[in-house]
Amino acid sequence: MSVIELEDVVKRYQSGTETIEALKSVDFRADRGEMVTVIGPSGSGKSTMLNMIGLLDTPTEGHVRLDAREVTDFSEDELTEERRTGIGFVFQDFHLLPMLTAVENVELPSMWDTSVDRHDRAVDLLERVGLGDRLDHTPGQLSGGQQQRVAVARSLINEPDILLADEPTGNLDQDTGKTILEELTRLKEDENVAIVAVTHDDQMLDYTDTTVRIVDGVIREVSRP
Structure with missing residues (x-):
């Protein structure tokens, strides 16, 4: 069963008197x-599609299902709760808070849930991405690749079903990008999460299970090696 599914999704935006159709009858799982x-x-519509998958935007037409549950017409509060508990985000620019340590940055998304203590999980995740000796370092004391590893660990703190990555290797050199992709591959298996990544990095195609090519808001090709 698919953890996330888009069915016949259309997204239109109004720009002055012009209607822009960013997504056209998109099916995805x-x-x-x-x-x-x-x-x-x-x-081409990549970012719009990622926003739909991440429940950051709603379709003009069509259906969005999370674990076979229709969430298309959820309220903003309901969507926020689904994002908080079920979806992790990895951004190209890391978005780490400079005054917090690595472990504090990883714990951050869980700090609003006082019913659980995520400190041990934060430490475990950082150790699994090779940063067990950098727990108390701030972002300014970490390399770009290390900061991205912190961002990956943070995205997994709430045990999400889906991890969304927007150009996860975009600010990294090729070797560091390869390391991040290897860690994502290992983590998807260990955590059993679905990873959906938008990228311009051809290197990522060597690690993917499914490649979706979108042009002008239309999915032109879906390939599985």
């Missing part, structure tokens, strides 16, 4: 333990 890479030229 991702399963647990699967890495899906979305590729396409700038302006």
Whole structure:
């Protein structure tokens, strides 16, 4: 069963008197333990599609299902709760808070849930991405690759079903990017999460299970090696 599914999704935006159709009848799914890479030229609809999958935006037409549950018409509060508990985000620019240590940055998304103590999980995740000796370092004391590893660990703190990555290797050199992709591959299996990544990095295609090519808001090709 797919953990996230888009069915016949259309997204239109109004720009002055012009209507822009960013997504056109898009069908998409991702399963647990699967890495899906979305590729396409700038302006093709990749980011809009990622926003739909991450419940950051709602479709003009069509359906969005999370674990077979229809969430298309959820209220903003309901969508926020689904994002908080079921979806992790990894951003190209890391978005770490500079005054917090690595372990504090990883714990941050769980700090609003006082019913659980995520400190041990934060430490465990950082150890699993090779940063067990950098727990008390702030982002300014870490390299770009190390900061991205902290961001990956943070995305997993609430035990999500889906991890969304926006250009996860975009600010990294090739060797560091390879290390991040190897860690994502290992973590998707260990955590049984679905990873959906938008990228311009051809290197990522060597690690993906499914590649989705989108052009002008239309999915042109879905390939599985």
